[in-house]
Amino acid sequence: xxxxxxxKAVNEALVEEMRRDENVFIxxxxxxxxxxxxxxxxxxxxxxGTDRVIDTPISxxxxxxxxxxxxxxxxxxxxxxxxxxxxxxxxxQLCNQAAKTHYMSGGxxxxxxxxxTNMGATRRSAAQHSQSxxxxxxxxPGLKIAMPSSAYEAKGLLKTAIRDDxxxxxxxxxxxxxxxxxxxxEEYTIPFGEACVKRExxxxxxxxxxxxxxxxxxxxxMLQAEGISAExxxxxxxxxxxxxxxxxxxxxxxRVIVVDEGHQSFGITSEIASRINEKAFxxxxxxxxxxxxxxxxxxxSPALEDITVPTPExxxxxxxxLVSGELIDAA
Amino acid sequence: xxxxxxxxxxxxxxxxxTLLAWHKSEGEAVTQGETLFEVETDKTTxxxxxxASGFLVGISASDGDEVPVGQVIxxxxxSADAPTPKPESAAAPQGSDETSxxxxxxxxxxxxxxxxxxxQDTGVLVGWSKELGDTVHQDDILFEVETDKxxxxxxxxxxxxxVARLAAAGDDVPTGETIxxxxxExxxxxxxxxxxxxxxxxxxxxxxxDEEKPKPVAEPAARVDQPQRKQTVTAPGGxxxxxxxxxxxxxxxxxxxxxxxxxxxxxxxHARDFEALKHASESAxxxxxxxxxxxxxxxxxxxxxxxxxxxxLGWAADHLDSSAGDHVxxxxxxASLADKAVVRVDRRGExxxxxxxxxxxxxxxxxxxxxxxxxxLRGTFISSAEFPPDRAPVIAIVGSEGDVTLTxxxxxxxxxxxxxxxxxxxxxxxxxxxxxxxx
Numbered sequence: 178x179x180x181x182x183x184x185k186a187v188n189e190a191l192v193e194e195m196r197r198d199e200n201v202f203i204x205x206x207x208x209x210x211x212x213x214x215x216x217x218x219x220x221x222x223x224x225x226g227t228d229r230v231i232d233t234p235i236s237x238x239x240x241x242x243x244x245x246x247x248x249x250x251x252x253x254x255x256x257x258x259x260x261x262x263x264x265x266x267x268x269x270q271l272c273n274q275a276a277k278t279h280y281m282s283g284g285x286x287x288x289x290x291x292x293x294t295n296m297g298a299t300r301r302s303a304a305q306h307s308q309s310x311x312x313x314x315x316x317x318p319g320l321k322i323a324m325p326s327s328a329y330e331a332k333g334l335l336k337t338a339i340r341d342d343x344x345x346x347x348x349x350x351x352x353x354x355x356x357x358x359x360x361x362x363e364e365y366t367i368p369f370g371e372a373c374v375k376r377e378x379x380x381x382x383x384x385x386x387x388x389x390x391x392x393x394x395x396x397x398x399m400l401q402a403e404g405i406s407a408e409x410x411x412x413x414x415x416x417x418x419x420x421x422x423x424x425x426x427x428x429x430x431x432r433v434i435v436v437d438e439g440h441q442s443f444g445i446t447s448e449i450a451s452r453i454n455e456k457a458f459x460x461x462x463x464x465x466x467x468x469x470x471x472x473x474x475x476x477x478s479p480a481l482e483d484i485t486v487p488t489p490e491x492x493x494x495x496x497x498x499l500v501s502g503e504l505i506d507a508a
Numbered sequence: 509x510x511x512x513x514x515x516x517x518x519x520x521x522x523x524x525x526t527l528l529a530w531h532k533s534e535g536e537a538v539t540q541g542e543t544l545f546e547v548e549t550d551k552t553t554x555x556x557x558x559x560a561s562g563f564l565v566g567i568s569a570s571d572g573d574e575v576p577v578g579q580v581i582x583x584x585x586x587s588a589d590a591p592t593p594k595p596e597s598a599a600a601p602q603g604s605d606e607t608s609x610x611x612x613x614x615x616x617x618x619x620x621x622x623x624x625x626x627x628q629d630t631g632v633l634v635g636w637s638k639e640l641g642d643t644v645h646q647d648d649i650l651f652e653v654e655t656d657k658x659x660x661x662x663x664x665x666x667x668x669x670x671v672a673r674l675a676a677a678g679d680d681v682p683t684g685e686t687i688x689x690x691x692x693e694x695x696x697x698x699x700x701x702x703x704x705x706x707x708x709x710x711x712x713x714x715x716x717x718d719e720e721k722p723k724p725v726a727e728p729a730a731r732v733d734q735p736q737r738k739q740t741v742t743a744p745g746g747x748x749x750x751x752x753x754x755x756x757x758x759x760x761x762x763x764x765x766x767x768x769x770x771x772x773x774x775x776x777x778h779a780r781d782f783e784a785l786k787h788a789s790e791s792a793x794x795x796x797x798x799x800x801x802x803x804x805x806x807x808x809x810x811x812x813x814x815x816x817x818x819x820x821l822g823w824a825a826d827h828l829d830s831s832a833g834d835h836v837x838x839x840x841x842x843a844s845l846a847d848k849a850v851v852r853v854d855r856r857g858e859x860x861x862x863x864x865x866x867x868x869x870x871x872x873x874x875x876x877x878x879x880x881x882x883x884x885l886r887g888t889f890i891s892s893a894e895f896p897p898d899r900a901p902v903i904a905i906v907g908s909e910g911d912v913t914l915t916x917x918x919x920x921x922x923x924x925x926x927x928x929x930x931x932x933x934x935x936x937x938x939x940x941x942x943x944x945x946x947x
Contacts, residue, residue, distance in 0.1 A: 431753050431779060459756040462779045502778045504749070 178361060184217045184354040186328035187293075190335040191218070191255065193364065195225055198253060201339055202229040204240055205257025205293075213257060215295075215354045241267040241292075245275045248290040253339060258294035261348060262308045267292075275344040276319030287342045291335070296324075297350040297388055297438060298486045304474035307482070309387075309438040311348045312445045315415050321345040321369060322415040326390035328358040330413055333367030340366070350388040350438075370417035374426070378408035381432040381496050384423060384449055386412060389436040389487060396492035405500050415445055423449065424456045431462035432499045436487050441469030463499040468492060511560045511584040515575040517620055518549050518684060524574045525549050527581065532564045535588045544582075563588040578618065613699055614671040616691030619650065621681040622662055628655050628683060633703070635677045637661070638670050640700050644690060651688070664690060671695040675703035749776035757782050763789040804920040805897050806928045810936035814886075814912035820942035824868070837884060838862040839871040840945055841903060844934035845880055852878035852900075856888075866945075880931075886912070901928070903935065912939060 181189070195201045203221065205213075209232040212219035222230040233240035237258065244256040258264060264271070275288045296309035315322045323338055323345060325331035331349060338345035375390060376397055385393035390411045397407035408426050412419055427433045433453050435446040446467035453465045468487045476482045498505065515525045528546040532538050543555045544564070558564075562584040569581040621631050634652035638644055650664040672689035675681050681703045689699075748765045750758075754777050758765045767788040768777050777785075821833040834853045842849035842864025852861040863874035878900050885893055885906045893904040894915045901918035916932045923931060938945045 431751075459752050462751040462753040502751075502776065502780070504776055 178359040180357040181328055181360050182355050182357050183325070183328040183331045183349065184215060186332035186358075186360050187217050187335060187349065188219065188221070189360075190332040190339075191221060192224065194336055194339045195221075195229060198339075200251065201253045201255065202231065202247075203255045203257060204231040204233055204244055206233055206235055206237075206240075206259050208232060208257045214259065215351060217354060218257070237263050237266040238270060241270040242274070244290055244292075245270050245278070245288060248275070248288040248344070249278060249286050253289050253291075255291045255293055255339060258292060260306050260351075261294045261296045261310050262305050264294060264310050264314065271314065271320070271344070271346070272317045276317050279343065280319060288344045289339075289342045290344045291338045291341075292344070292346045293335070294346065294348060295351040296348045297352050298470065298475045299482055300352055301477065301479055301482065303477040307475035309348070309440075309470065311346070311386075311415060312437075312439045312443070312448075314346050315445065315448075319344065320416065323347045323369065323413065324387040324415060325349060326375075326385070326387055326411045326413070327353070328356065329360050330367060330373075330411070332360055333365055334369075334413065337366045337369055341369070348387065353388055367413065369414045370419050371414075372410050372412045372419035372422040374408065374422070375411050376407070376409040378406040378430065380406045380430055380500055381434065382408045382410060382423075382426040382430045383434050383436060383492060383496065384410050384412065384426075385436040386415065386445060387438060389438055392487055392489050392492060393436055395489035396496060399489060399493045400496055403497065405496065407496060412449070418449070418452070420452055420456065424453060427453045427457040427465070428460040431460055432496075433457075433461070433465040434468060434492060434495055434499065435465065436468045436492055438470055438486050440472050441467055442472050444469050463502070464505050466495060466499065466505060468495060510586075511562070512580045513544065513556075513559075513564075513582040513584060515569075515577050515579050515581055516547065516554075516556060516684065517577045517618055517686065518547065518552070518554055522549050522577055524576050527569050527571060527573045527575055528553065529571050530567065531555075532558075534565065534567050536564050537588070538562065538564050538584060558584060560584050562586055612697065613674075614689060614691055614695040614697045616668065616671050616689040616695070617666055618686040619664070619688040619690060621675075621683050621685050621687050622653065622660075623683045624653065624655050624658070624660055628657075630680045630682050631655050633675045633677055633679045633681060633687065634659060636673060638664075640670055640673055640698050641694065642670050644668060644670055666690055668692050669694045671697075672699040674699065674701060676701070679703035750781075751776060751778045753779045754782060754785075758785060761786070761789075764792075767792055806916070806918050806920060806923065806925050807894060808916045808928055808932045810914045810932050812912055812914075812936050812940040813910060814907065814939065815910065816941055817912070817939045834860055834884070835862055835871045835873075836868060837882065837905070837939075839864045839866075839868050840938040840942075841880055841882055841935050842871070843945060844931050844938060845901075849879045850874055850876040851880045851882060853882045853884055855884040868945075897922070901931070903932070914939070 191203065203218065207213055208218050209222040209227055209230045241256055244254040247254045271292065275290055278286050278288050296311060298307040300307060311322055311324060314320050321341065321343060323334040325334050335347060338347055376394060378397065383393035383396060390409065393409045397409050400407045408430055410423060410426055412423065435449045437445040439445055446469045450465040450467050468491055470486045473485060475485055518525065525547040528548050530545045531543045538544065538558045538561060540558055540561045542558050544558045545556050547554050547556055564582055565585045565588065566583040567581065569575050575581055624631065631653040634654050636651050637649040644650060644664040645667045646664055648664050649661045651662055653660050653662055668690040670688060671691040675687040679702055681687055687703065748769065750765050755765065757779060763785050765777065765785065768781060768785050771784055771788060773781055773784055821836060824836050834855060838851040838853050842851040843866050847866060849864050850861060851864050852859055861874050861876065861878055862871050863876060864871045881898055881900050881902045883893065883895055883902065883904045885904060886908065890906050892913065893906050895902040895904050895917055897917055897919045901916060901922050904915045905912065907913050914932060914936055916928055918928055
């Protein structure tokens with residue numbers, strides 16, 4: 178099968194959906210002429226013109242509000258938020274308007290809006306351009322959250338998001354845009370709420386989101402060298418969450434580590450770990466543990482930044498502790 | 509001020525200690541409480557702390573040396589370059605410290621305050637059993653010690669003459685401190701005084717690094733109320749730490765997780781320990797059948813004629829204003845157990861509790877917790893009954909006047925097999941022949 182980059186996969190998904198449905202349009206900062214700082218949207222404005230690939234002023238609340246209104250009135254906007262960190266600027270448009278309009282209108286209005294944005298550290302972008310803020314929007318009912326872990330997921334999930342009648346936020350890892358993966362030529366979509374077992378194993382389950390799937394896969398390789406069989410699961414969407422697959426794996430292996438790049442406290446890892454404890458408790462042979470980013474602003478210092486976010490080594494060490502039956506003391 | 513550092517006496521039977529390692533070197537500054545060196549005896553390894561701050565000088569024993577107890581092996585001095593008179597190397601009596609102006613102790617073997625409990629730091633000297641100058645034999649009681657747990661008589665352990673008593677009745681003395689000296693020869697230079705830290709043979713605080721402290725004397729164990737058995741290591745609060753998965757597996761298989769505590773597997777236990785649990789459960793099952801343990805159940809039966817009892821009840825109903833025989837049977841059972849007892853009688857679904865005494869008229873209803881439970885099934889169709897152990901020993905009474913069967917069930921910690929037999933026999937005797945109750 179051919180291999181393409183995640184950037185190209187996103188581009189293909191948008192092209193295919195814009196060709197399929199004339200109501201789909203793109204809006205955001207530097208999306209047309211510049212094709213975004215990550216060159217994800219290169220060539221789109223040439224095919225679809227400036228009416229459907231719209232460069233906006235530098236006003237996130239403004240164009241997000243326009244996007245919500247367009248969605249309410251029948252369009253299918255794909256709003257491009259240049260950095261996930263800017264999500265704090267559009268909280269009212271996203272969380273009070275987009276997330277709640279269907280509910281507040283008694284079902285008369287839909288908001289089929291896609292917010293494409295990014296996450297992820299280790300790009301030396303410092304504390305205000307390196308955050309992974311998906312947990313903040315995952316907390317709000319009415320929003321679906323997709324987190325692609327490769328080019329294949331990026332394309333399939335984005336196409337599903339565009340066709341969904343509800344607001345969806347897609348977090349792409351900004352360090353993965355140039356990562357290649359096998360992506361079929363033919364049309365496909367990935368349904369929401371279906372986790373993907375990336376690797377089967379029997380001793381421990383590693384649940385990772387976005388780029389943390391790669392981290393878990395590397396840790397699984399290291400564990401295999403030690404004779405420990407690790408299962409790696411990618412939930413693919415955080416909302417809705419495929420609890421069934423995660424719990425089944427937890428029951429099978431009896432040990433779980435949840436890895437996510439958001440800050441560890443009050444984050445995605447806590448939510449998933451908690452559901453596993455609730456539903457698989459009597460099958461657990463070790464405490465379900467979490468590995469997230471440290472609870473500090475992401476440092477600019479490369480040496481510090483690299484150890485702030487989860488690494489394969491940390492996952493590996495933690496997995497060995499759990500499998501060996503070491504008492505995990507919360508102290 | 510100069511402090512002699514001696515090889516401490518960590519046990520009564522200890523003659524020498526092996527200096528494992530110095531933690532400080534010659535001339536080095538030391539602070540009170542810092543570890544100076546480690547000693548190994550035949551029982552344990554201990555860290556010895558500096559009794560005072562100063563400079564460690566005049567080290568006369570090296571790592572690995574076996575040094576007689578009481579021998580000075582270094583000095584803590586005020587300055588690093590102070591003249592260091594070579595410490596005397598003879599096994600001199602401990603604590604002879606000329607510079608301190610204390611009275612000189614006669615030579616002999618030191619007797620220390622023994623360690624009688626795991627957590628005991630000091631012992632109170634209750635009193636001396638020997639006078640100064642007395643001849644003592646090994647097995648003679650030399651003194652009595654009170655700990656927070658018990659009062660223990662401590663034998664001398666060695667024979668000779670009691671030439672020094674370094675503590676008085678009522679003194680609270682740290683364990684390991686010398687409180688007497690027994691000499692081979694009678695001495696004119698005898699010492700009798702109360703305990704004081706400055707008069708102690710050495711101001712060294714000894715901190716055990718091992719759970720097991722030395723035995724106080726050669727064979728005191730039999731006299732000690734608190735046995736010095738090594739305690740089983742369990743989780744805080746006696747809780748067994750195990751994974752939810754293993755707990756579920758054990759529950760489904762009907763195994764008791766606490767059996768794993770007897771194995772040397774570390775806690776928390778996990779699913780992988782299930783095989784060991786299975787093994788422990790199976791062997792525990794066999795043991796229970798083979799020999800009675802603490803949790804054993806005793807079941808005893810007695811068969812007898814109830815004719816006399818029925819006749820007695822008839823008489824009692826006429827003379828003692830008793831509508832039912834319950835209180836009579838309760839009194840018979842209670843008296844079989846003790847002079848006074850509380851007996852609950854369950855009869856036809858009703859429970860009545862009696863406080864019983866020998867005299868029938870003083871057996872009255874009570875709300876106390878029963879010492880004995882009677883299930884009176886006489887007059888029913890039930891021909892045989894045996895109840896499981898309850899909070900008190902249980903006696904089932906079945907049959908009719910011609911043929912009554914009494915079946916006693918109890919846990920071993922409620923009544924031993926012997927006491928159970930006595931109880932049932934007494935009770936059966938009273939029922940078979942009620943006149944026995946009176947005599």
